[in-house]
Amino acid sequence: MTSADATTLQDFLAAARVDEAVFELRPDYRVLLLAVEGIGPAPSDATSEALLAAAEAGAAAALRDTPVEELPHIAAWREAYRAFGAKPQRTRNSLEALTRRAPDGLPRVNRLTDVYNAVSVAHQIPLGGEDLAKYQGAPHLVRAAGDEDFDVVADGEVAIEHPAAGEVVWRDDVGVTCRRWNWRQGLRTRLDEQTTSALFILDLLAPVSDEQAHAAADELVEQLRGTGPAPVTARRLIGRA
Structure with a gap:
């Protein structure tokens, strides 16, 4: 990697945006974007296993004395979901879904996915991972019009769905990459066994x-250093101006 790689990542993040309509729902919302090349x-290894075990x-x-829906950040996200019409008991934010699973065991997928799931649960922050190489344009967080494409698997076949009008979604120039803020990722940009760059x-x-x-983010980067040569990274925090 060269210094130009970090500049390219920073340029990519500079083009990311969060629509004002999202901030109107939650003025306290911020997002930290971390690009890694x-x-x-x-595959999963002893290090990722130890991280998952510690997160579990x-x-x-944390859940011995507090119901999962009352954990502070999870409770805040349940309110955010209600603000755009989603029912949090039916469509759980990614942090709640993982935290509920943690006492019985988090999934073991591959080292990359295991690490970011463990960091999400340990730090109690919804944390999504996308294959950067499959992005078309920069990430945008918007309220959906309702006609955007979102690719899923239905009955074993790839199918196209559409978000509800007003739903908060992450998207690029092609279509939706994650529905309901941080509920469900699409197929096109999901991480897989060949991913070498991620958002x-x-x-x-x-x-x-x-x-x-x-x-x-610091812990995530530190753990990713164990997968080979030190990766190149860039990050950007976006909040309401």
Whole structure:
């Protein structure tokens, strides 16, 4: 990698945007975007297993005295979902879905996915991972018109769905990459066994601070260094101006 790689990543992030209509729903919303180039694909290993085990134990401890829906950041996200008409008990944000699974065991997928799932649960921040090489244009967080394309698997076949009008979605120039803020990722940009560059999306609401988000990103980058040569990274925090 050269210094030009970091510049390219920063240029990509500079073009990202969050629509004002999203901030009108939640003025406290911020997103930390982390772009990473030079990831070494690898299967789950002892390091990722240890991270998952620690995240599982932390979640189990947190849930001994507090119902999952009352954990502070999860409760904030349930309110955010209600703000655009989603029912959080039916479509759970990614953090809640993982935290609910953690005491019984988080999924083991591959090193990259295992690491970012573990960081998400440990830091209690919704954290999405997208294959950067498959993006067409920059990421935008918008309220959907309702005619955008979102690719899924239905009955074993690739199918196209559309978000509800007003739904909060991440998208690029081609279509939706993640529905309902951080609920369900599409097929086109999802991470797989060949992913070498990724965009990580850390979604933040009060009471989580910018500093906590950067700490989670720092841990994620540190763990990704174990997959090969040190990756090139760039990050950008976006909030309401």
